[in-house]
Amino acid sequence: xxxxxxxxxxxxxxxxxxxxxxxxxxxxxxxxxxxxxxxxxxxxxxxxxxxxxxxxxxxxxxxxxxxxxxxxxxxxxxxxxxxxxxxxxxxxxxxxxxxxxxxxxxxxxxxxxxxxxxxxxxxxxxxxxxxxxxxxxxxxxxxxxxxxxxxxxxxxxxxxxxxxxxxxxxxxxxxxxxxxxxxxxxxxxxxxxxxxxxxxxxxxxxxxxxxxxxxxxxxxxxxxxxxxxxxxxxxxxxxxxxxxxxxxxxxxxxxxxxxxxxxxxxxxxxxxxxxxxxxxxxxxxxxxxxxxxxxxxxxxxxxxxxxxxxxxxxxxxxxxxxxxxxxxxxxxxxxxxxxxxxxxxxxxxxxxxxxxxxxxxxxxxxxxxxxxxxxxxxxxxxxxxxxxxxxxxx
Amino acid sequence: xxxxxxxxxxxxxxxxxxxxxxxxxxxxxxxxxxxxxxxxxxxxxxxxxxxxxxxxxxxxxxxxxxxxxxxxxxxxxxxxxxxxxxxxxxxxxxxxxxxxxxxxxxxxxxxxxxxxxxxxxxxxxxxxxxxxxxxxxxxxxxxxxxxx
Numbered sequence: 001x002x003x004x005x006x007x008x009x010x011x012x013x014x015x016x017x018x019x020x021x022x023x024x025x026x027x028x029x030x031x032x033x034x035x036x037x038x039x040x041x042x043x044x045x046x047x048x049x050x051x052x053x054x055x056x057x058x059x060x061x062x063x064x065x066x067x068x069x070x071x072x073x074x075x076x077x078x079x080x081x082x083x084x085x086x087x088x089x090x091x092x093x094x095x096x097x098x099x100x101x102x103x104x105x106x107x108x109x110x111x112x113x114x115x116x117x118x119x120x121x122x123x124x125x126x127x128x129x130x131x132x133x134x135x136x137x138x139x140x141x142x143x144x145x146x147x148x149x150x151x152x153x154x155x156x157x158x159x160x161x162x163x164x165x166x167x168x169x170x171x172x173x174x175x176x177x178x179x180x181x182x183x184x185x186x187x188x189x190x191x192x193x194x195x196x197x198x199x200x201x202x203x204x205x206x207x208x209x210x211x212x213x214x215x216x217x218x219x220x221x222x223x224x225x226x227x228x229x230x231x232x233x234x235x236x237x238x239x240x241x242x243x244x245x246x247x248x249x250x251x252x253x254x255x256x257x258x259x260x261x262x263x264x265x266x267x268x269x270x271x272x273x274x275x276x277x278x279x280x281x282x283x284x285x286x287x288x289x290x291x292x293x294x295x296x297x298x299x300x301x302x303x304x305x306x307x308x309x310x311x312x313x314x315x316x317x318x319x320x321x322x323x324x325x326x327x328x329x330x331x332x333x334x335x336x337x338x339x340x341x342x343x344x345x346x347x348x349x350x351x352x353x354x355x356x357x358x359x360x361x362x363x364x365x366x367x368x369x370x371x372x373x374x375x376x377x378x379x380x381x382x383x384x385x386x387x388x389x390x391x392x393x394x
Numbered sequence: 395x396x397x398x399x400x401x402x403x404x405x406x407x408x409x410x411x412x413x414x415x416x417x418x419x420x421x422x423x424x425x426x427x428x429x430x431x432x433x434x435x436x437x438x439x440x441x442x443x444x445x446x447x448x449x450x451x452x453x454x455x456x457x458x459x460x461x462x463x464x465x466x467x468x469x470x471x472x473x474x475x476x477x478x479x480x481x482x483x484x485x486x487x488x489x490x491x492x493x494x495x496x497x498x499x500x501x502x503x504x505x506x507x508x509x510x511x512x513x514x515x516x517x518x519x520x521x522x523x524x525x526x527x528x529x530x531x532x533x534x535x536x537x538x539x540x541x542x
Contacts, residue, residue, distance in 0.1 A: 326453065381451060
């Protein structure tokens with residue numbers, strides 16, 4: 001059976017070019033980039049090349065790019081690194097209600113150490129109103145962290161405007177979590193006006209185990225991992241050279257192919273959206289209708305539960321995700337759906353699709369053809385659906 | 395390694411005894427849509443035996459599989475025998491469930507016991523009991539992670 005990956009937010013297949021870029025540093029050029037002797041030469045060259053490739057994707061300078069271990073680590077570094085460096089200036093951080101857990105749990109950890117945070121609300125599309133960010137700013141606000149796009153509902157924020165508001169009205173740093181958006185929308189740090197940005201190469205055909213962190217020149221953070229002088233002293237530990245080389249290659253491809261990638265994804269996204277909304281009753285699209293990533297769709301299918309939908313689709317070779325409580329591992333339905341006003345019971349029917357370069361229009365057609373039977377099967381055994389049907393008859 | 399056992403997958407994909415019983419003698423409906431699981435079990439009782447049993451479930455793979463399994467386990471059994479079947483026994487009959495599912499989605503035996511309770515209540519003119527809401531999981535994600 002053909003496997004259709006509609007869950008690219010979980011994993012993308014590395015590109016051959018990425019693998020090729022990594023290959024030399026496992027065995028033949030295994031040296032430590034910090035070595036002064038010859039074994040360090042090639043790995044050092046690899047780091048410097050990758051840093052340049054990443055810098056070009058983000059429109060930054062090479063010395064503003066730090067490689068971390070993951071997108072989550074980059075978010076932790078932005079938030080905790082700022083908090084620890086600026087605690088003499090203030091203890092208040094602003095985030096939105098729909099941030100990734102690596103942001104929300106970072107501020108919650110800091111709250112246990114005496115920091116304070118404000119979660120700004122979002123509207124029904126998941127958009128952050130820059131005015132709300134302005135209202136949340138305090139004299140002691142040291143950081144604002146708002147994701148460029150939601151990893152669940154795909155809504156893209158006006159980071160440029162939010163950065164402007166933050167910088168005009170406070171001394172706080174502005175960070176954006178671009179772990180979901182980088183590689184699928186423009187992430188020009190100068191255009192966005194941010195001081196820090198996180199990106200995750202494994203989301204755009206790079207390797208796992210490496211994250212990108214943009215730190216604008218002059219911005220002061222404290223490292224989370226102390227040790228040697230690697231990564232300009234901001235992230236100690238011997239560098240993961242193969243992964244970093246792969247991340248660099250993925251960044252170069254992303255820069256070169258971004259426009260084509262978007263053009264490839266948009267018709268597939270539209271075919272799925274139209275197909276699902278037209279072929280099923282009581283199904284809703286979450287997130288912004290236009291200002292959204294080209295590779296994400298999030299539906300709520302009423303009266304059934306997401307994990308059982310996911311499992312039936314999996315049976316048909318289609319891999320999707322869900323924001324239902326049962327799929328969450330912590331048994332709570334999506335905080336993002338909750339924040340945009342989706343009723344907790346309805347959020348159980350969440351269906352999360354994330355597309356990638358291996359998807360085709362045929363995949364979309366196959367999915368649209370298979371989904372109604374899955375939904376019907378599950379609704380037939382749903383006591384909630386039974387109630388509604390009986391109420392409708394009366 | 396798959397998340398679910400082969401038996402769970404079998405009962406999820408080929409659920410036994412799905413449906414409702416018109417004029418059932420007892421109905422047990424248990425769960426909370428906020429948590430993602432509602433199980434509704436219908437029983438037909440004759441001579442203190444479960445003559446027929448059907449279910450409808452809104453929930454995850456484990457919720458559907460445990461509902462299916464419990465109906466299979468109790469069909470033809472006496473009420474006394476059925477009352478002794480525990481959630482754990484249902485999970486065991488399915489070759490186990492992932493730990494996270496043991497509490498949230500493993501309510502099928504409870505729903506069955508509720509159906510029996512409902513049957514007895516009706517006989518005494520005190521039923522039907524109606525849906526019983528299970529409590530929500532209201533722990534903070536962050537605290538849960540810390541405990542783990």
